[in-house]
Amino acid sequence: MPVDTLQQIAETNSWGSIYPELILGILALALLALEVVLPKFAHGLIPRIAIIGQLVLLGYILFVDPTGCCSGEAFGGMLLLSPAGQAFRVFFLASSIFVSYLGMVSLANKQLPRIEFFHITLVITGALMLLAQANHFVMLFVALETATVGFYVLVSYFRNNVLSLEAGLKYLIMGALSSSILLFGIVLLYGAASNPALAGSSVDSLNFANLKVFLQANPTDVMALMGMLLVISGVAFKIGAFPFQIWIPDVYQGAPVPTTAFLSIASKAAGFAMLISLVNVFEPLTDWLTPLLVGIAALTILFGNFGALTQRNVKRLIGLSGVSHAGFLLIGVVASMSVEWALTAILFYLFAYLLASAAVFGVMVHMPKEDEAELSLDDFADLSKKNGFLGLALAIGIGSLAGIPPLAGFIGKLLIFVAAFEAELYGLLAVAVIGVVVSIYYYFGWLKYAFFEIWKFNDDEEDREEPVPGASLGLFGKLTLLLAIIGTALLGFYQSPLGNWLAGS
Amino acid sequence: MTDFFFYLFSTIALASAAAVVLSRNTVNAAMFLIVCFLSMASLFVLLEAYFLAVIQVLVYAGAVVVLFLFIIMLLDVREDAKRKLSPFTAGAGLVGFAILVMGIIAVVSSDSIKATSEVLPEPSGASLKAFGNELFTTYLLPMQVTGFLLLVAMIGVIVLSKKLQEPEEQS
Numbered sequence: 001m002p003v004d005t006l007q008q009i010a011e012t013n014s015w016g017s018i019y020p021e022l023i024l025g026i027l028a029l030a031l032l033a034l035e036v037v038l039p040k041f042a043h044g045l046i047p048r049i050a051i052i053g054q055l056v057l058l059g060y061i062l063f064v065d066p067t068g069c070c071s072g073e074a075f076g077g078m079l080l081l082s083p084a085g086q087a088f089r090v091f092f093l094a095s096s097i098f099v100s101y102l103g104m105v106s107l108a109n110k111q112l113p114r115i116e117f118f119h120i121t122l123v124i125t126g127a128l129m130l131l132a133q134a135n136h137f138v139m140l141f142v143a144l145e146t147a148t149v150g151f152y153v154l155v156s157y158f159r160n161n162v163l164s165l166e167a168g169l170k171y172l173i174m175g176a177l178s179s180s181i182l183l184f185g186i187v188l189l190y191g192a193a194s195n196p197a198l199a200g201s202s203v204d205s206l207n208f209a210n211l212k213v214f215l216q217a218n219p220t221d222v223m224a225l226m227g228m229l230l231v232i233s234g235v236a237f238k239i240g241a242f243p244f245q246i247w248i249p250d251v252y253q254g255a256p257v258p259t260t261a262f263l264s265i266a267s268k269a270a271g272f273a274m275l276i277s278l279v280n281v282f283e284p285l286t287d288w289l290t291p292l293l294v295g296i297a298a299l300t301i302l303f304g305n306f307g308a309l310t311q312r313n314v315k316r317l318i319g320l321s322g323v324s325h326a327g328f329l330l331i332g333v334v335a336s337m338s339v340e341w342a343l344t345a346i347l348f349y350l351f352a353y354l355l356a357s358a359a360v361f362g363v364m365v366h367m368p369k370e371d372e373a374e375l376s377l378d379d380f381a382d383l384s385k386k387n388g389f390l391g392l393a394l395a396i397g398i399g400s401l402a403g404i405p406p407l408a409g410f411i412g413k414l415l416i417f418v419a420a421f422e423a424e425l426y427g428l429l430a431v432a433v434i435g436v437v438v439s440i441y442y443y444f445g446w447l448k449y450a451f452f453e454i455w456k457f458n459d460d461e462e463d464r465e466e467p468v469p470g471a472s473l474g475l476f477g478k479l480t481l482l483l484a485i486i487g488t489a490l491l492g493f494y495q496s497p498l499g500n501w502l503a504g505s
Numbered sequence: 506m507t508d509f510f511f512y513l514f515s516t517i518a519l520a521s522a523a524a525v526v527l528s529r530n531t532v533n534a535a536m537f538l539i540v541c542f543l544s545m546a547s548l549f550v551l552l553e554a555y556f557l558a559v560i561q562v563l564v565y566a567g568a569v570v571v572l573f574l575f576i577i578m579l580l581d582v583r584e585d586a587k588r589k590l591s592p593f594t595a596g597a598g599l600v601g602f603a604i605l606v607m608g609i610i611a612v613v614s615s616d617s618i619k620a621t622s623e624v625l626p627e628p629s630g631a632s633l634k635a636f637g638n639e640l641f642t643t644y645l646l647p648m649q650v651t652g653f654l655l656l657v658a659m660i661g662v663i664v665l666s667k668k669l670q671e672p673e674e675q676s
Contacts, residue, residue, distance in 0.1 A: 078647065198620055
């Protein structure tokens with residue numbers, strides 16, 4: 001290969017256009033270096049450095065570069081930089097800052113390695129950002145694996161807890177299985193689209209644009225259809241859609257609270273980022289794809305909501321309710337195939353979900369419980385009396401997750417439903433409404449524990465000194481929760497700033 | 506001649522793969538796995554993908570199986586009594602197998618397999634030089650991300666297996 005061809009190819013490697021990912025990677029490496037360089041008593045500073053670094057980056061993106069510095073393909077078609085990609089960057093960065101905060105609180109009293117948690121969180125965030133902008137299956141798979149390997153470690157991070165280890169093993173096996181299914185699908189697509197005897201084939205057929213050209217030319221190719229099915233199955237594993245949701249309750253329960261939050265917010269959103277770009281690639285196969293996604297969405301909503309009805313463990317409850325949220329988002333994805341602005345609705349829903357989950361997980365991490373995997377609804381009894389602020393945060397977070405009118409979650413659901421109505425998905429809408437009604441029962445069951453007196457049988461009369469919830473709540477924690485509450489409430493009334501940024505940017 | 510070798514190595518690969526699943530002794534299963542990988546490497550040679558063949562032998566037959574053997578030795582797995590399959594598992598396995606067979610038939614009988622062309626494009630991974638060129642130009646970003654993947658995996662192993670520090674005693 002002559003030198004100037006090489007230079008031509010390398011010219012599109014515009015490192016400047018992926019500065020957020022680069023900065024996260026450098027910050028992650030710097031944390032490890034700091035642990036070696038700094039004296040022992042200053043190690044407490046390192047998590048703060050991680051959070052402040054991310055905050056500065058988030059501020060820069062939001063105020064200086066809100067629409068993304070560059071657009072179009074970069075790195076020889078590996079990445080497709082777009083405003084939606086920039087929105088996902090902000091989303092992942094915000095969730096990573098929140099998870100770092102939770103990690104700081106959660107690791108404070110534990111005899112565990114600390115810095116590595118933040119290092120892995122940063123690397124995962126960078127990988128998820130690349131994943132959301134991937135325009136090539138090689139890039140998609142490498143970024144996905146980087147994030148997944150990080151998650152394997154984070155899930156089993158509390159390794160002196162048996163449940164955490166069990167969750168780590170289950171996640172490892174399930175994650176490896178789903179990756180292999182995804183990879184098998186990619187290989188079938190590559191095999192079909194690289195056959196030079198067929199119309200529309202190309203040498204670089206893993207590129208999304210090239211693959212779409214091939215699928216348009218051969219919309220009934222059996223091998224490509226199977227590849228599509230397997231790829232969608234692999235992605236369904238990541239977002240926890242039916243019938244690939246079996247790992248969710250156990251893994252969510254065993255994982256440390258920060259990891260559970262990270263999985264339920266960022267990992268799910270990354271799955272949807274993948275799904276949005278893949279649905280675009282598989283557009284020529286709509287005849288097969290639409291019924292498939294409609295079926296998955298309906299079953300996911302029903303399974304998530306009815307599964308969550310009987311749960312008493314808070315993390316399992318959140319996990320299964322997260323399954324139902326994945327179902328609602330899938331409605332948005334189906335709608336986005338025919339209604340253009342549905343993409344904005346999905347992004348809005350994700351941001352509302354981020355803020356509401358931040359409030360709920362922020363409360364969970366401050367509950368005084370030795371073994372957080374056993375955190376159950378009973379532990380939330382009289383929360384509003386013991387600590388009014390945490391009670392308020394929980395109420396607003398859960399209200400938004402349930403979709404109660406003045407809050408952001410309601411607007412998110414409304415936008416998705418309107419998009420589905422425009423896309424004429426009436427059957428799915430009926431299922432979704434049933435799902436919402438069922439979800440209100442279990443979400444408010446949780447609030448009932450926190451706000452209303454529940455008669456308990458006390459056989460020992462002695463007043464035990466019970467630890468107060470929120471004893472570990474510092475100034476930074478209050479600010480985080482306050483931000484989540486205010487954001488959730490404000491987005492319920494003023495959607496235009498966020499909506500315009502998501503749609504117009 | 507090529508046809509003969511193709512059938513020979515395919516048969517060996519399939520037979521040894523079946524032996525991996527069927528043999529009750531785990532060390533034997535790992536050994537059959539090596540045979541399977543070697544015949545796969547031979548198939549790659551027949552396809553003129555020499556680099557892949559070498560990698561197959563080095564990484565899979567070499568490193569991965571040695572790792573398996575280490576773990577088998579460390580865990581000291583004994584031959585356990587034949588477990589009975591529950592009817593549900595057996596039924597699910599049968600359904601899965603039927604779907605797999607249907608899938609293979611569908612793919613093999615599809616037009617995309619039958620349509621072949623005489624001129625095949627030069628695969629970029631065929632020679633080591635072309636492979637390296639691609640890796641450091643077109644696929645530079647994924648390669649760098651892979652570096653981070655390995656770093657995270659390494660740190661993960663350290664985090665999960667390092668001896669925990671004893672709580673420092675307050676004097």
